[in-house]
Amino acid sequence: MKYALLVHQPKEVFERRDDKAAIAAGRAYGEALQAAGIFVAGAGLDSPRTATTVTVHDGKRQVHDGPYAETKEFLAGFGIIDVPNLDAALEWAARHPAAGFASIEVRPILGFGVAPAKPA
């Protein structure tokens, strides 16, 4: 099954993202996903300050400055991994370098069906 790991973190944390150790940890995590053969896609996102939101109402495009919703925490990045089940996805989410200060939301990707369990 494919799962999205969605990293939500407080606004303040975005200001500290050029920290060298954090960048190295992020890269190492990406490499570990690659090495395990479960990496599908992933990226970090720039600060919500840089966000622009688009909606289309009655065929008319509306653009406004800022993220989709003003909340305490914002989407800071995402990864998509391909693992056998939720327990494996949770294990990888817990290893995410941001897990200590951010929340990692784990959601199945639609359209990939239910993986059959291995025979007992």
Added chain:
Amino acid sequence: MNESTTHAAIETVARDSYGRLIAYLAARSGDVAGAEDALGDAFVAALKQWSAEGVPEKPEAWLLHVARNRMIDAARRKEVRQKSETFLQQIAEEAQAVAEAHEYFPDERLKLLFVCAHPAIDSAARTPLMLQAVLGIDAARIASAFLVSPTAMSQRLVRAKNKIRDAGIPFRVPEPPEWEERVSFVLDAIYAAYTTGWESLMETASTHHALAAEAITLGRMLTHLMPREPEALGLLSLILHCEARRAARYTNDGKFVPLDRQDTTLWSQSMIEEAEKHLRSAAAFKHMGRYQLEAAIQSVHASRAKTGCIDWKEIALLYEGLVRIAPGIGSLVGRAVAIAQADQPAAGFAALEQIPSDRTADYQPYWAARGYLLRLLNRKDEAREAFDRAAILTDDPALREYLLQRSAEDTDRIA
């Protein structure tokens, strides 16, 4: 064969094998609701066919075969997604093998128990889910025991089952280091089935009795499925010790009787003996845990039936160990009372005072204990206030009356 014989045969299979059949089907499809629907259909088919042709030699295998076909049909109707072919293939081959070769099919209820108590499942849904998926209890009965509407309970169960299927919660038995935490979720969910019974004691007696019995069934099942886990034995021992005192908790006219005043001749000696046996087996593993300590505390109370007295020092010592591994509000209050009862009322009250007030505000046993300890210290006005507050916080009418009487005792003495 007549219909009542068929009914009886179906009931026997349902009672003995329901959870095993669901666990077997769900572990292969990842879909608890689908397994329940398919097995339900199989029981309906059995009613028809067994009445006409007699009960088959291996009724479980017959039901498994029919349920498996139903699941395959349902999967095809839904035009299920990628990978489902593998599953269909696999379950077809396995069910065939089971029907032909094995006397019995594998018991995978442990996996099902771990799924029901998975941390990704809403904690309020774990116990109801276990009662339904493992024991086949219907949602309306679970709802009445949990004091929620049948609709709300059905929705809670449907949400949980959808989560298991859609989020891909695996049917597996966790291994160390995960084991200990995951086992504690299973134990907590089973214990909640029992304590939910206590709370609804004054509702209909039948509802209460049913859930307490189911909790014991689950507890026994767990010790059978994980024979090397001392905490499973500890939990079963704890539940049996509490259940042994059922007849003594209330007088015939419905008055509440506190544990240390209960008539010990009303206690079930056979249940106490079974509880003691499990606690001894648990101790042999030399791996102490929350439920073993709680059972040990109840074991000390149980020995009053033989010795006529309560060893409060021993109880205080056990609570000391309990608050170290499980500093819940219940253990903290229990520890304070035990210290006070072991001839140190001032130290006991000090321990009670140390519990943070945000945890005690609406916790009835805290205020009852506070009233009792204040009275030992001869602080009567404060004792009365504490008993009154405890009385407000309980929804058990018999306990409320008892607490108000304790409060009035102090008034009488002052007057």
